[in-house]
Amino acid sequence: MDSTASDRNKGNTGMLSASWAPLSPAERAVAIEVLTHGPVSRSEIARKLNLSAGSLTRLTKPLIESGLLVEDPPPAFYPSPSLSPPPSPPPSPSPATRQGRPSQPLDVVADSRFFAGFKITEDTVYGVVTNLRSDVVAARARSLRTRDPVDVADLLDAMTTDFAVEFPRLAGIGVGIGGHVIGPDRVVTSPFLGWEGAPFADLLEQRTDLPVVVENDVAALVESEAWFGAGRGLDRFAVLTIGAGVGYGLVIGGRLVRSGDDGRGIGRRWIVNPHGPLTPDGDRGSAVSLLSIPSIRYQVAAATGREHTYDEILTLAAAGDPLAARVIDEAARALGTVVAQIANFAMPQKILLAGEGVGLVEVANPAIDEAIAANRHPLAEPVALETKISDFNDWARGAAVLAIQILVLGRPKTSQ
Incomplete structure (x- = not known):
């Protein structure tokens, strides 16, 4: 790792990891449900995932202890002075009759990690930073001087360094490109950029020391809308x-x-x-x-x-x-x-029409x-x-969601 990447990630040491692994499939399903729909009640999670209250408690306990999930306390009740005092709550059930955990919503800490997303066009790189919920918290645009993959990787590295000054807890990078992509790291054909077989994720990972995924820009946008947008829950x-x-x-x-x-x-x-x-x-x-x-x-x-x-x-x-x-x-x-x-x-069930x-x-x-x-x-x-x-920042946000998915799901296997 070069000195720039080392300096950039000092603030991450001991705090972040490249993924939420090791999680069992059931634990990961719970984590994804909370990430994409939270704050969400335990009863709703149990219903969607067909889990008993006891099973859900067992699955959420390690997720809460590890800091992946937090219990979101319900808002306090402040009665109006003109209203009669609310009735006293019923007595708490005894441990023998209590079922599962209290109905406290579960949530993720959205700002615990940040992700950089980039959309590369013929002449410009659009970059954003999102939190764990894919909310855009910063955006930049830089002109391309050349389309050479090495030069473009240098530019994205510089933009990442700039983002990391304000958001030191960067946990991953996603890149969206108009073209045919095999696996998470090889751009095989990009007519817009004139690339052929460019190992762009490797080039960028070597510079940033962060997990990088490269994907077709439309696929990135679809993933973003499926997890956090118009297609959520469909x-x-x-x-x-x-x-x-x-x-x-x-x-x-x-x-x-x-x-x-x-x-x-x-x-x-x-x-x-x-x-x-x-x-x-x-x-x-x-x-x-x-x-x-x-x-x-x-x-x-x-x-x-x-x-x-x-x-x-x-x-x-x-x-x-x-x-x-x-x-x-x-x-x-x-x-x-x-x-x-x-x-x-x-x-x-729905068709989303997007784009400029x-x-x-x-x-x-x-x-x-x-x-x-x-x-x-x-x-x-x-x-x-x-x-x-959709403007180009929306496309870049879609790429950032790819980096969020790496954290949650782990890095996909490269297909040849």
Whole structure:
């Protein structure tokens, strides 16, 4: 470990570990339930995990003693002077009749550890620090001078050092990248960065002496929403992102569905309208050609001879500009078709629409709804669609959740 990393982590010595191991599967299930839903009552935990009161007491005792969980006392009751005094509480049951522990909520100490999350784009690194609950407590952005993996690792190391000045109890780092990633440490293909087989997690771990996980940025965002956001507590949950590209993730049984195709740009082969517009790369009628921000800007520029930002195009469409309105209406109908296809085949309880491009929904929501209805059975249940405009700090937060998962679940095995 270099001297910078050593100095940065002196405050962590004896306080933090790379994981919550060793925990039994049952103990880990309890810890995750409290982390993602706490403060939560013992009775609720027992109900969700199908545990008896006695079993839950046995499982939580070592977690409390180790400091992973704390008992959160209920708020004191302060009666109004105008009210009669509350009745005296019933006598406490004898030890022979008492069942389990008192109903004190269990919680985690959110600020006991902090995590750095980074989203790497073509020209900028966005970094955040979150606590154990994934609340963002600091954010920074730095421009890339080069896209060389070694230089980018140096930049992230410098940003981590900067974060550690204010948050010395950093326990891990997560990195989200637009590309195909094998295992937690090897970026195999990243068209945005021009990387091929870069062992980026190893490069960053050598510099920071912290656990590092690298993941496709969409997968990181899905994990974040499944644990702490729109998909929390759902068995079947889907995320569709539109921005620089089109991304998709599916959670079944509370776990992200993994595929060898993750991060390979599914939107370029997701044909929505074979007679649709072309992208600069020659794709016709794909989800990317219809929905991505670069493609929408390209279509408007081709029609008008002028460059416009995405926000300007949305404003023009809302004001009735015929060319902008035509492009946005076609994009909205494509979005409704894609949402309906996800609902038809994956049957999720909720679909989250996220990314920098979802301002489309506010401008053209009627066209989206019409396309959803046209592609669904007339008696099908309404699609539970939630919209979240995500900036790059949200993507970085998703990466930080990966580091939280390493702490809780341990480091995943590298797949070859």
